[in-house]
Amino acid sequence: MSKLRRRTAPAASLAAALVLVTAGCGGGDDSAGLPADQQGSGGTAAADGDGVKLGILGQCEGPFGGFHEDAAAGTTLALARFAGATSNSSTSALDGFSGAEAAGTPIELVGIGCGDDTADRILQEVRLLVEQNGANVIVGPLSGDEGMAVAEYAKANPELTVLAGISGSQEQTLQIQAPNYFRFYGDGAIWNAGLGDLLYHQQGWRDVAVIADDYSFGHTSAAGFVADFCAVGGDVTHRVFPPLGTTDYSSYIAQLPNPDEVDGYFWAVGGTGTQAALEAFINSKGDLTGDQHAGNLFFNPDLAQALGSDIAGAHIGGFATLPGDVMTPEIEEYLASADATWESIAGSLSGNEPAPPSTAAAFGFFYGYYTAGVALVEALEAVDGDISDVDAFHAALAGLTLDLPYGPISLDENNSGVVDVGLSRLVVDDAGEVVQETVAIVPGVDQSFGGTFSPDTPSPGRDFPACDERDLPWEGQATPVVDGVPQS
Numbered sequence: 001m002s003k004l005r006r007r008t009a010p011a012a013s014l015a016a017a018l019v020l021v022t023a024g025c026g027g028g029d030d031s032a033g034l035p036a037d038q039q040g041s042g043g044t045a046a047a048d049g050d051g052v053k054l055g056i057l058g059q060c061e062g063p064f065g066g067f068h069e070d071a072a073a074g075t076t077l078a079l080a081r082f083a084g085a086t087s088n089s090s091t092s093a094l095d096g097f098s099g100a101e102a103a104g105t106p107i108e109l110v111g112i113g114c115g116d117d118t119a120d121r122i123l124q125e126v127r128l129l130v131e132q133n134g135a136n137v138i139v140g141p142l143s144g145d146e147g148m149a150v151a152e153y154a155k156a157n158p159e160l161t162v163l164a165g166i167s168g169s170q171e172q173t174l175q176i177q178a179p180n181y182f183r184f185y186g187d188g189a190i191w192n193a194g195l196g197d198l199l200y201h202q203q204g205w206r207d208v209a210v211i212a213d214d215y216s217f218g219h220t221s222a223a224g225f226v227a228d229f230c231a232v233g234g235d236v237t238h239r240v241f242p243p244l245g246t247t248d249y250s251s252y253i254a255q256l257p258n259p260d261e262v263d264g265y266f267w268a269v270g271g272t273g274t275q276a277a278l279e280a281f282i283n284s285k286g287d288l289t290g291d292q293h294a295g296n297l298f299f300n301p302d303l304a305q306a307l308g309s310d311i312a313g314a315h316i317g318g319f320a321t322l323p324g325d326v327m328t329p330e331i332e333e334y335l336a337s338a339d340a341t342w343e344s345i346a347g348s349l350s351g352n353e354p355a356p357p358s359t360a361a362a363f364g365f366f367y368g369y370y371t372a373g374v375a376l377v378e379a380l381e382a383v384d385g386d387i388s389d390v391d392a393f394h395a396a397l398a399g400l401t402l403d404l405p406y407g408p409i410s411l412d413e414n415n416s417g418v419v420d421v422g423l424s425r426l427v428v429d430d431a432g433e434v435v436q437e438t439v440a441i442v443p444g445v446d447q448s449f450g451g452t453f454s455p456d457t458p459s460p461g462r463d464f465p466a467c468d469e470r471d472l473p474w475e476g477q478a479t480p481v482v483d484g485v486p487q488s
């Protein structure tokens with residue numbers, strides 16, 4: 001199935017130990033065109049009664065291009081576990097799969113689209129998959145602005161079914177509300193639920209400066225922290241928003257207060273910017289004091305390799321999976337299934353170098369696409385494999401509760417995931433290494449954030465939400481985790 005390989009990401013080295021890097025994407029000349037070998041029937045398989053024609057929307061260029069393999073692998077693993085799929089390669093998911101079938105309905109992979117974090121590019125890719133290759137089900141996309149663009153496309157094409165990959169902007173479900181767009185994971189705000197509560201009550205933070213990428217996911221991630229921290233009485237004194245992909249952060253760091261002027265900083269700077277922004281902070285304001293910093297999913301132990309162990313002590317919001325210190329039989333079985341499906345996967349968590357597939361499977365980018373694949377299989381089984389009635393198929397998806405390795409996921413009225421959120425901290429282990437340790441789990445967080453966000457509120461942005469005290473359902477309700485074990 002080499003024809004499925006479109007601008008695939010070759011192995012790319014990590015930038016100074018950060019796992020979130022831009023991978024090169026083949027260097028071909030097809031970045032703007034529709035290759036002849038990608039031309040499909042021009043019609044939808046649903047209309048033809050040919051089962052599921054599946055397109056995957058990954059991202060092979062831009063700040064998150066290093067996760068392209070992870071996206072394809074996550075979906076493939078779900079279909080390998082529950083739909084009889086066989087990967088076409090023992091070392092790469094980008095070669096596709098064969099033999100997938102659920103409730104007697106074949107699932108054929110018709111293409112893997114490659115985004116670059118922009119709306120224009122992902123629209124080009126989804127149009128290619130649907131209008132040229134005949135896809136009737138899409139899994140993806142990966143990033144915030146991409147999710148908004150694809151949700152709008154889905155809304156205009158009601159026969160299409162989209163299962164979002166791991167795109168974390170709020171708007172794609174809460175504001176756009178396409179009935180055929182489903183997100184079986186949380187958004188960027190949800191992933192920070194409980195973090196402000198923890199820092200206020202356990203770390204004594206009162207005044208915080210926020211720095212976040214100036215695009216939909218950065219806004220959503222910062223909005224979740226601001227809403228949570230202010231709800232319990234904290235104050236956000238500064239909000240700084242550098243553009244995504246900034247390389248020189250010095251002017252933005254200069255806008256932040258000095259360390260003796262606030263209790264802490266919250267960072268939602270992702271991709272290739274995380275390390276660069278923290279390095280600029282050190283150059284401008286002195287060495288890091290981990291206890292004074294918190295971040296979203298882009299904070300991880302690899303920062304210590306690039307910046308030093310001073311980052312230990314920093315707290316981190318949640319993501320789709322939990323840190324490795326939490327291990328249950330279900331998680332072990334899931335990770336083992338990845339290792340049984342491939343010999344190695346060059347996922348971003350390994351710097352796009354060959355590694356045990358469980359390394360990639362343990363991280364949220366892979367897992368988000370996995371949950372979408374599981375949802376596809378379970379919905380097909382719910383309708384006995386008959387997707388000719390698209391409304392019934394969509395109703396089946398909306399009614400699912402998935403029993404997944406990292407916790408159950410159901411959907412709210414806007415088809416967005418209601419999830420458990422794991423909060424963690426960077427600590428120094430007995431071997432002297434900085435590792436990520438789970439400290440609490442916040443159960444059952446939904447996108448409304450206790451009424452903070454609704455279809456009628458503004459989209460998260462530079463000024464929204466305001467810093468207001470309010471009641472949040474999870475305040476004081478987080479379950480502590482000690483040595484990887486929730487303390488019920």
